[in-house]
Amino acid sequence: MISDNVPLLKHCHGIEADQGIHPATSHIFQVCIDRIMKVSNFRTPMLKGIVIGVVITLAFLHLSNVNSNDAxxxxxxxxxxxxxxxxxxxxxxxxxxxxxxxxxxxxxxxxxxxxxxxxxxxxxxxxxxxxxxxxxxxxxxxxxxxxxxxxxxxxxxxxxxxxxxxxxxxxxxxxxxxxxxxxxxxxxxxxxxxxxxxxxxxxxxxxxxxxxxxxxxxxxxxxxxxxxxxxxxxxxxxxxxxxxxxxxxxxxxxxxxxxxxxxxxxxxxxxxxxxxxxxxxxxxxxxxxxxxxxxxxHTHTSPLKYDKRKVDLYGYIVE
Amino acid sequence: MISDNVPLLKHCHGIEADQGIHPATSHIFQVCIDRIMKVSNFRTPMLKGIVIGVVITLAFLHLSNVNSNDAxxxxxxxxxxxxxxxxxxxxxxxxxxxxxxxxxxxxxxxxxxxxxxxxxxxxxxxxxxxxxxxxxxxxxxxxxxxxxxxxxxxxxxxxxxxxxxxxxxxxxxxxxxxxxxxxxxxxxxxxxxxxxxxxxxxxxxxxxxxxxxxxxxxxxxxxxxxxxxxxxxxxxxxxxxxxxxxxxxxxxxxxxxxxxxxxxxxxxxxxxxxxxxxxxxxxxxxxxxxxxxxxxxHTHTSPLKYDKRKVDLYGYIVE
Missing domain, CATH: 3.90.550.10 (Spore Coat Polysaccharide Biosynthesis Protein SpsA; Chain A)
Structure with a gap:
């Protein structure tokens, strides 16, 4: 799972939506980004933007993943x-x-x-x-x-x-x-x-x-x-x-x-x-x-009968 | 593949590294970001940052994917x-x-x-x-x-x-x-x-x-x-x-x-x-x-003999 490997997303933990991407997405992004902003002091708006971009992408991919299963x-x-x-x-x-x-x-x-x-x-x-x-x-x-x-x-x-x-x-x-x-x-x-x-x-x-x-x-x-x-x-x-x-x-x-x-x-x-x-x-x-x-x-594989003591197995693993 | 679905990454097409993530990564990110900057006029540094963040994440995930195969x-x-x-x-x-x-x-x-x-x-x-x-x-x-x-x-x-x-x-x-x-x-x-x-x-x-x-x-x-x-x-x-x-x-x-x-x-x-x-x-x-x-x-599955004309298949697909 993507989110497990990315330290940034740990701030968003607990707000992953079970309910799916469509209704909850924008709310989740907002809450997630707010949390990151609280814990970090960014020196420039550009750096802030980069972090937001990373989070949006990871959250989107994570949620797509959640939704890729049928139910x-x-x-x-x-x-x-x-x-x-x-x-x-x-x-x-x-x-x-x-x-x-x-x-x-x-x-x-x-x-x-x-x-x-x-x-x-x-x-x-x-x-x-x-x-x-x-x-x-x-x-x-x-x-x-x-x-x-x-x-x-x-x-x-x-x-x-x-x-x-x-x-x-x-x-x-x-x-x-x-x-x-x-x-x-x-x-x-x-x-x-x-x-x-x-x-x-x-x-x-x-x-x-x-x-x-x-x-x-x-x-x-x-x-x-x-x-x-x-x-x-x-x-x-x-x-x-x-x-x-x-x-x-x-x-x-x-x-x-x-x-x-x-x-x-x-x-x-x-x-x-x-x-x-x-x-x-x-x-x-x-x-x-x-x-x-x-x-x-209910299939059955035809058995092969052999005596392991009499047959050469050539060093292969055989039962 | 992630990159196929993301329009932003189309600007980076052709600079995907076959050679792996370690030597080429920073160069690829740079070229990719430069291309995006050329085609877009961003109104604020923050917006510019967001786009860069998205690209970095997608490129990183894409390259991780490329490298996840053994050879x-x-x-x-x-x-x-x-x-x-x-x-x-x-x-x-x-x-x-x-x-x-x-x-x-x-x-x-x-x-x-x-x-x-x-x-x-x-x-x-x-x-x-x-x-x-x-x-x-x-x-x-x-x-x-x-x-x-x-x-x-x-x-x-x-x-x-x-x-x-x-x-x-x-x-x-x-x-x-x-x-x-x-x-x-x-x-x-x-x-x-x-x-x-x-x-x-x-x-x-x-x-x-x-x-x-x-x-x-x-x-x-x-x-x-x-x-x-x-x-x-x-x-x-x-x-x-x-x-x-x-x-x-x-x-x-x-x-x-x-x-x-x-x-x-x-x-x-x-x-x-x-x-x-x-x-x-x-x-x-x-x-x-x-x-x-x-x-x-070289296995063989024991066959089951039956006459389809005489046996009820109950509407199931059977050969």
């Missing part, structure tokens, strides 16, 4: 992405692609949870070099949990419970569970997730044997589920198809736990039920209209 | 990425992930070549919304060519031959063949491809049954090939493992053509031989040292 809400909503991960031959490319996607998203914190006892150096290095805001946790799946990221997601929620303010800085935050092998359009984050108030929901491509799984929506209200697989579930939605207000998760203490396994191994309805919401409260995105787009797909 | 070379080298593609259930997610990756790379032009007779609306839409510089061509594979992108890559080269200046604006350009299902770290583009003078070469992960295929390098010179598959090839390298100066391709008229098929179906050595270079001329990247990293992997 005020976008600036004030943080996206927290939780990704359970595990060691496999295609994990580094999968995580790298997700990293590349998240690099395009502002105001985001990425929590990666290793299903293992310790940090994997290749993953640490990739994250360090990414330039992203991230937290890399390690929790080997505990007895009783299925090995499908449930325990890792629960540990991420626990971490958020203990570090909420450090991560969000008090902003409204939306939690999204993003597996490392799926494919995400950047618009999913900025147009859907960023605008979630309590629980957002949308279609997902390539779920199981289906090209599409999506909420059935009429006039903005979810009235059922477009799916072939157990459409009678309370929330027939894939992990990639919803995002939840972090505050809601933390206040309801919702977790995946171990008991969802008994209900047929579908953790999503289990988790959503524990948030104490009904389908009326769901906020659907991109689910009405003529040409509906999928912005997330 | 001067980076600014002056364009990357042209050629991606052959074809319709399949996982094509939209694959192309979307590649789009997300390329969004992080400056000064890039993406040429996507459909193996089909006409533009696919879902692809066109994705590209239009991407914000990237791109060209979307369509060439159905001609008789005699294998259906593996050879014809599409040749058509992209032909397009570049006819539109070189429009695409590159006279800059040094490096051509890279990037299939849509592979995984690329953003550093591949900015640290390897961007620095290629004639032919760059590097390791690729997950090629065929091997975790790594890479050039064997000693003191910066390629002395052989780390591969299990036909290591006696003249250039035992995967399509994802090299990038070539566009000028070299256009001057040598190198093409994939149909005859490489006869040589065992390995188009890479065939194409590289036609560039008239020996291994001495190869510029290796990241191929020496203790911990070598892979920045590109």
């Amino acid at each position: 005020v809400q976008s600036k004030d909503t943080m996206i927290v992405v939780v990704t359970p991960t595990y060691r496999r031959s295609v994990r580094l490319p999968d995580l790298t692609r997700l990293k590349n996607t998240l690099l395009n998203i502002a105001n985001l914190h990425w929590i990666i949870v290793e299903d293992g006892p310790s940090a994997v150096p290749a993953v640490s290095r990739m994250l360090q070099m990414s330039g992203l805001n991230y937290t890399y946790l390690q929790y080997k799946t505990k007895f009783g949990y299925p090995r499908r990221g449930w325990y890792q997601r629960d540990m991420a929620i626990e971490y958020l419970e203990n570090n909420k303010h450090t991560i969000t800085g008090g902003q409204h935050a939306v939690l999204y569970f993003a597996d490392d092998d799926n494919s995400y359009d950047t618009r999913l984050f900025d147009e859907y997730i960023r605008n979630v108030k309590k629980i957002g929901i949308w279609g997902v491509g390539l779920v199981g044997t289906m090209p599409v799984e999506a909420p059935a929506v009429e006039n903005g209200v979810v009235v059922g589920w477009h799916t072939d697989w157990r459409p009678n579930r309370s929330f027939a939605v894939d992990m990639a198809g919803f995002a939840v207000s972090l505050d809601l998760v933390l206040t309801t203490k919702a977790r995946f736990g171990t008991s969802c396994e008994k209900a047929g191994g579908s953790p999503e309805p289990c988790f959503l039920e524990r948030l104490g919401i009904s389908t009326d409260h769901l906020e659907p995105f991109g689910a009405e209209g003529v040409k509906k787009e999928l912005l997330v797909w | 001067v070379q980076s600014k002056d080298t364009m990357i042209v990425v050629v991606t052959p593609t074809y319709r399949r259930s996982v094509r939209l997610p694959d192309l979307t992930r590649l789009k997300n990756t390329l969004l992080n790379i400056a000064n890039l032009h993406w040429i996507i070549v459909e193996d089909g007779p006409s533009a696919v609306p879902a692809v066109s839409r994705m590209l239009q919304m991407s914000g990237l510089n791109y060209t979307y061509l369509q060439y159905k594979t001609k008789f005699g060519y294998p259906r593996r992108g050879w014809y599409q890559r040749d058509m992209a080269i032909e397009y570049l031959e006819n539109n070189k200046h429009t695409i590159t604006g006279g800059q040094h350009a490096v051509l890279y063949f990037a299939d849509d299902d592979n995984s690329y770290d953003t550093r591949l583009f900015d640290e390897y491809i961007r620095n290629v003078k004639k032919i760059g070469i590097w390791g690729v992960g997950l090629v065929g049954t091997m975790p790594v295929e890479a050039p064997a390098v000693e003191n910066g010179v390629v002395v052989g090939w780390h591969t299990d598959w036909r290591p006696n090839r003249s250039f035992a390298v995967d399509m994802a493992g090299f990038a070539v100066s566009l000028d070299l391709v256009l001057t040598t008229k190198a093409r994939f053509g149909t005859s490489c098929e006869k040589a065992g179906g390995s188009p890479e050595p065939c194409f590289l031989e036609r560039l008239g270079i020996s291994t001495d001329h190869l510029e290796p990247f990241g191929a020496e040292g203790v911990k070598k990293e892979l920045l590109v992997w």
Whole structure:
């Protein structure tokens, strides 16, 4: 941010307009310039003019920056992405692609949870070099949990419970569970997730044997589920198809736990039920209209099997 | 770019420094301010000061921007990425992930070549919304060519031959063949491809049954090939493992053509031989040292088979 780097603008701190450039601009410039004039004695009108010129330009650019985002809400909503991960031959490319996607998203914190006892150096290095805001946790799946990221997601929620303010800085935050092998359009984050108030929901491509799984929506209200697989579930939605207000998760203490396994191994309805919401409260995105787009797909990268002890890696970092 | 939007700075056009901010800054400010003073009659010294302040700030921010790139070379080298593609259930997610990756790379032009007779609306839409510089061509594979992108890559080269200046604006350009299902770290583009003078070469992960295929390098010179598959090839390298100066391709008229098929179906050595270079001329990247990293992997997304006529797509765009 321009204003952070320029000592002159510190005099204007606290008068940055949330309300946008058009109505408030001239007032802000005036107050800002008045403050600078008070703290400085200028020897010549020309020098005074130079300072005013600098301030006007910086203030203008700063405010243009504030306004370049579509909505005020976008600036004030943080996206927290939780990704359970595990060691496999295609994990580094999968995580790298997700990293590349998240690099395009502002105001985001990425929590990666290793299903293992310790940090994997290749993953640490990739994250360090990414330039992203991230937290890399390690929790080997505990007895009783299925090995499908449930325990890792629960540990991420626990971490958020203990570090909420450090991560969000008090902003409204939306939690999204993003597996490392799926494919995400950047618009999913900025147009859907960023605008979630309590629980957002949308279609997902390539779920199981289906090209599409999506909420059935009429006039903005979810009235059922477009799916072939157990459409009678309370929330027939894939992990990639919803995002939840972090505050809601933390206040309801919702977790995946171990008991969802008994209900047929579908953790999503289990988790959503524990948030104490009904389908009326769901906020659907991109689910009405003529040409509906999928912005997330449940993809899987074909694994490559090899025995690291028998194959020459030529000194390259490989998992 | 800030300077494009500010009328005042038009007076300074042509005196923007390529050489960086430190030696030239004060001179530039002076020339710039002198020009503005010449074209304007200021009624008061204060007004004059304000204008000078505005100019100084804009010039400073503009030059900071110019210098924020790592190397001067980076600014002056364009990357042209050629991606052959074809319709399949996982094509939209694959192309979307590649789009997300390329969004992080400056000064890039993406040429996507459909193996089909006409533009696919879902692809066109994705590209239009991407914000990237791109060209979307369509060439159905001609008789005699294998259906593996050879014809599409040749058509992209032909397009570049006819539109070189429009695409590159006279800059040094490096051509890279990037299939849509592979995984690329953003550093591949900015640290390897961007620095290629004639032919760059590097390791690729997950090629065929091997975790790594890479050039064997000693003191910066390629002395052989780390591969299990036909290591006696003249250039035992995967399509994802090299990038070539566009000028070299256009001057040598190198093409994939149909005859490489006869040589065992390995188009890479065939194409590289036609560039008239020996291994001495190869510029290796990241191929020496203790911990070598892979920045590109030959991944494949598991396909999902379904019959669009029998499956409900619920109005979503699906291939």
